[in-house]
Amino acid sequence: MTKYLIIGKNGQLGTEFVRQLTKNNFDFVAFDHHQLDVSDTYKIVELIEQIKPEIVINTSAYNQVDLAEKNYNLAYKTNGLGVNNLVFACKKYNSLIIHYSTDYVFDGKKDLGLYEENDLVNPLNEYGKSKYLGETFLDNYSNSLLFRTSWVFGEGLQNFIYKFLQWTKNNNTLKVSFNEISIPTSTKTIVDLTFRAIDSGLNGKFHLTNSGCCSRYEYAKYILKISNLSNIIEPVDIASFNLPAKRPGFSAMSNQKLSKELNYLIPEWSDVVKDYLSS
Numbered sequence: 001m002t003k004y005l006i007i008g009k010n011g012q013l014g015t016e017f018v019r020q021l022t023k024n025n026f027d028f029v030a031f032d033h034h035q036l037d038v039s040d041t042y043k044i045v046e047l048i049e050q051i052k053p054e055i056v057i058n059t060s061a062y063n064q065v066d067l068a069e070k071n072y073n074l075a076y077k078t079n080g081l082g083v084n085n086l087v088f089a090c091k092k093y094n095s096l097i098i099h100y101s102t103d104y105v106f107d108g109k110k111d112l113g114l115y116e117e118n119d120l121v122n123p124l125n126e127y128g129k130s131k132y133l134g135e136t137f138l139d140n141y142s143n144s145l146l147f148r149t150s151w152v153f154g155e156g157l158q159n160f161i162y163k164f165l166q167w168t169k170n171n172n173t174l175k176v177s178f179n180e181i182s183i184p185t186s187t188k189t190i191v192d193l194t195f196r197a198i199d200s201g202l203n204g205k206f207h208l209t210n211s212g213c214c215s216r217y218e219y220a221k222y223i224l225k226i227s228n229l230s231n232i233i234e235p236v237d238i239a240s241f242n243l244p245a246k247r248p249g250f251s252a253m254s255n256q257k258l259s260k261e262l263n264y265l266i267p268e269w270s271d272v273v274k275d276y277l278s279s
Contacts, residue, residue, distance in 0.1 A: 002026070002027065002054045002055060003027045003028065003029075003051065003052070003053050003054050003055070004021060004026060004027065004028035004029075004053060004054070004055045004056075004057060005028070005029055005030075005031075005047075005048075005051055005053035005055070005056045005057070005095075006018060006021070006028060006029070006030035006031070006057050006059065007030075007031055007036060007038060007056065007057070007058045007059060007060045007086075008031075008032065008033060008058065008059035008060030008061065009030035009031060009032050009059075010032040010033075011059055011060070011061070011156065011158075012152060012153070012154040012155060012156040012158065012159060012187050013059040013100065013152065013154065013187050013190060013191070014030065014032075014059040014060075015154065015155050015156065015187070016154050016155065016187040016188060016190070016191045017030075017057055017059065017191055017194075018030050020191050020195070029051060029053075031047075033060055037082075038058065038060050038078060038081075038082030038083075038085060038086065039077035039078055039081045039082050039085065040085075041081075041085045041088070044082075044085040044086060044088075044089045045085070045088070045089045047089075048089040048090060048092070048093065048095070049089075049092075052093050052095075053093075053095050054093075054095055054096065055095065055096045055098065055198065056086060056090060056095050056096065056097050056098065057098045057194070058082070058083070058086060058097065058098065058099045058100070059100060060078060060082060061078060061079055061100070061131075062074055062075040062077075062078040062079055062127070062130065063102075063127065063158070064127075065104070065125060065127045065245045065247070066243055066244040066245045067244075068125065068126045068127040068130065068245065069125065069126050069244040069245050070244070072126040072130065075126055075127055075130040076126075076129075076130045076133060078130075079127075079130035079131050079133065079134045080130050080131075080133030080134050080137065082134070083099055083133075083134035083135075083137045083138055084134075084137040086099075087137055087138065087140060087141040087144075090141070090143075091141065094143050095143070096143050096144065096145070096198070097138065097141060097143065097144045097145070098144070098145045098147070098194060098198075099134065099138055099144065099145070099146055099147070100146075100147050100148075100149055100190070100208075101131045101132070101134065101135050101146060101147070101148045101149075102127075102128065102131045102148060102149065102150065103115070103148060103149070103150035103151075103182055103183075103209075103248070103251035103252070103253050104123060104124070104125065104127060104128035104131065104247070104248065104251065105121045105122075105123050105128050105131055105132045105135065105148065106119065106120075106121065106122065106123070106128075106248055106251050106253075107122040107123070107124050107248050108124075108247075108248025108249040108250045108251055109122075109248075110250065113254070114213070114252050114253055114254035115207070115251065115252065115253045115254065116207070116253075116254050116256075116257070117148075117205050117206065117207060117257055121135075124245075124246040124247065124248060125245035125246055125247065126245070127245060135205075142203065143203065144203060144204075145194075145197055145198075145202060145203060145204070145206070146204070146205045146206070147190070147193075147194065147206055147207075147208035148205070148206070148207050148208065148253060149185050149190060149207075149208050149209055150182045150183050150184075150185055150209050150251065150252070150253060151182050151183060151184045151185055151219075152185050152186075152187060152190070153184060153185070153186060153187070153273075153276065154186060154187030154188070154276075155187070160184070160216070160219065161184075161223060161273070161276065161277070164176075164220055164223055165223070165227065168224070168227075168229055168231045171231070172231055172232060173231065173232045173233075173234060174220065174231055174232070174233050174234070175233075175234045175236045175240070176216050176217045176219075176220040176233050176234070176235065176236065177215070177216045177217060177235075177236060177237065177238035177241070178215050178216070178217040178235035178236065178237070179215065179237055179238055179249050180215060180216045180238050180247060180249060181213055181214065181215045181216075181249065181250045181251070181252055182213060182214075182250075182251045182252050182253075183209040183210055183211075183212065183213045183214070183252050183253065183269050184210065184214070184219055184269040184272075184273055185208070185209045185210045185269065185272075186210060186267075186272040186273075186275075186276060188272065189208075189209075189210050189266065189267060189272055190208055193208055193258065193262065193264075193266070194208070196262045196264060197258070197261075197262065200261065200262055202261055202262075206255075206257055206258040206261070207253035207254060207255050207257065207258065208255065208258055209252075209253055209255050209266075209269075210255075210266060210267055210268060210269040210271075210272050211255060211265075211266050211267065211268045211269065212268045212269050212270065213252035213269070214269065214270075215235075216238075217233065217235040219273075220233050221233055222270060222273060223273070223277065226273065226274050226277045226278070227277055
């Protein structure tokens with residue numbers, strides 16, 4: 001039986017992986033960031049030596065986009081050095097490394113269409129730069145899967161749906177950006193497609209998102225509709241929030257490469273958001 005190592009088990013994505021692995025009686029071990037810091041080279045090497053996993057799924061990440069502008073050392077250690085440590089430790093056993101990056105590696109200036117895997121990378125903030133550094137380290141290891149994803153939501157407090165619904169409790173009128181466009185993506189979709197990719201023997205770089213795209217404003221309006229809430233949403237320019245980290249205005253990525261490789265029609269973002277809010 002294939003042995004899995006899950007790193008970052010308490011995050012949104014890690015939680016979903018643990019749930020699915022447990023449900024299907026897979027052989028796995030999982031650690032949270034307190035138990036295993038990916039930037040600790042010695043700990044990573046020691047653990048890989050002990051466990052000898054066939055598949056390592058790294059869901060750990062420093063994803064506080066605005067805080068990363070100041071805490072860039074921590075962002076680079078986790079999102080960059082951590083990946084390098086995994087590559088170094090896994091080479092001995094040729095373990096498959098699965099790692100997740102972000103649409104924020106792009107600058108939002110693409111003229112036409114959704115971003116594809118080989119489009120020019122030009123991150124605008126320290127978070128995006130740290131995630132791209134992790135990508136470059138993974139490029140040096142052939143037995144790997146890199147999935148770029150966006151606007152991830154699942155069980156937990158660190159996603160737009162949860163935060164937005166909290167805001168609605170205390171504010172009748174809410175301001176949401178109309179000029180941030182990407183793709184809400186469910187952890188269930190990510191886990192499902194990750195396992196499909198493993199079963200298909202895929203390697204390389206893929207965009208793993210749900211299908212379609214929307215603005216934050218459209219996303220918020222849809223959440224209100226499905227949740228039967230009557231709050232008022234004002235569309236505003238993202239610049240009005242004066243956020244520390246600059247964000248790409250348009251960072252929606254095409255999932256067609258992965259869809260074709262798996263011969264699988266990936267669900268629309270609106271459908272998975274509806275399922276999530278209805279569960």
